[in-house]
Amino acid sequence: QVQLVESGGGLVQAGGSLRLSCAASGRRFSSYAMGWFRQAPGKEREFVGAINWSGGSTYYAYSVKGRFTISRDNAKNTVYLQMNSLKPEDTAVYYCAANYDTAQTMAITEAWYAYWGQGTQVTVSS
Numbered sequence: 001q002v003q004l005v006e007s008g009g010g011l012v013q014a015g016g017s018l019r020l021s022c023a024a025s026g027r028r029f030s031s032y033a034m035g036w037f038r039q040a041p042g043k044e045r046e047f048v049g050a051i052n053w054s055g056g057s058t059y060y061a062y063s064v065k066g067r068f069t070i071s072r073d074n075a076k077n078t079v080y081l082q083m084n085s086l087k088p089e090d091t092a093v094y095y096c097a098a099n100y101d102t103a104q105t106m107a108i109t110e111a112w113y114a115y116w117g118q119g120t121q122v123t124v125s126s
Contacts, residue, residue, distance in 0.1 A: 001026055001115075002024050002025065002026040002029070002032060002098050002114075002115045003024065003025040003026060003115070004022055004023070004024050004096050004097070004098060004115055004116065004117035005022070005023050005025075005117055005118070006020060006021065006022050006094065006095065006096050006117040006118065006119060006120040007020070007021050007022075007023070007120060008020040008021050008120060009094060009120030009121045009122045010121075010122070010123070011123045011124075011125065012086055012122075012123070012124055012125070013124070013125050014086060014087055014088055014124055014125065014126050015085060015086065016086050016124070017082070017083060017084045017085075017086065018083045018086065018122060019080055019081065019082045019083070020036075020080065020081040020083070020094055020096075020120060020122070021078055021079075021080055022034070022036075022078065022079045022080070022081075022096030022117055023076075023077060023078050024077045024078070024079070024098065025077070028100075029074055029077040030053060030054070030074040031053055031100055031101070031102050032053060032098040032099060032100055032101065032115075033050065033051070033052050033053050033098070033099055033100075033101040033105050033106060033107065034050065034051050034070075034072060034079045034096060034097065034098050035047065035048075035049070035050040035051075035096070035097045035098075035106075035107060035108075035113055036048040036049050036050070036070060036079075036081050036094060036095070036096055036097075037094070037095045037096075037097060037110065038090075038092035038093065038094045038095065038122075039092055039093050039095070039119075040089075040091060040092040041092075043092075045095070045110060046061070047061050047108040047109070047110075048060070048061055048064055048068065048081070048094070049061060049064065049068060049070045049081070050070070050106035050107060050108065051070045051071070051072055051079060051106065052101070052103075052104050052105060052106055053101060053102055054074075055071060055072045055074070057104055057106060058070050058106065059106040059108070061108075063089075064083075064090075067083065067084050067085045067086075068081060068082065068083050068084070069081075069082040069084075070082075079096060081094065081096075083122070086122075086124045087124060088124045088125065088126045089124075090122060090124050091122060091123050091124050092121075092122060093119040093120065093121050093122075094119060094120055094121075094122050095116055095117055095118075095119045096116075096117045097110070097113035097115060097116050097117070098113060098114065098115040098116075099112055099113045099114045099115065100114070
């Protein structure tokens with residue numbers, strides 16, 4: 001069982017940066033692949049990016065590639081989402097998700113992830 005808590009959201013102007021954190025409780029965090037998703041008002045939740053268990057591989061949605069970076073610190077049971085060059089269309093509730101996996105999986109579908117955080121709001125003003 002893994003519990004996830006996101007933090008770091010807030011209000012930022014377009015062009016600014018934020019770093020979200022997702023702290024995980026439970027054992028064997030290093031055996032979990034992690035993903036970030038977001039949901040804007042009136043829209044379905046969408047994939048943002050994913051990182052495999054070791055942090056050696058990442059994958060991003062086209063809309064954020066080159067602006068967002070996912071990393072993890074397994075010693076701290078934490079995964080990060082560094083968001084740069086933010087745009088108003090990045091405004092959403094951001095969720096982290098996890099699933100046990102020691103392969104190179106970086107899943108882009110919600111259904112693959114077993115555990116979810118409660119989300120943190122990111123608002124980008126124009």
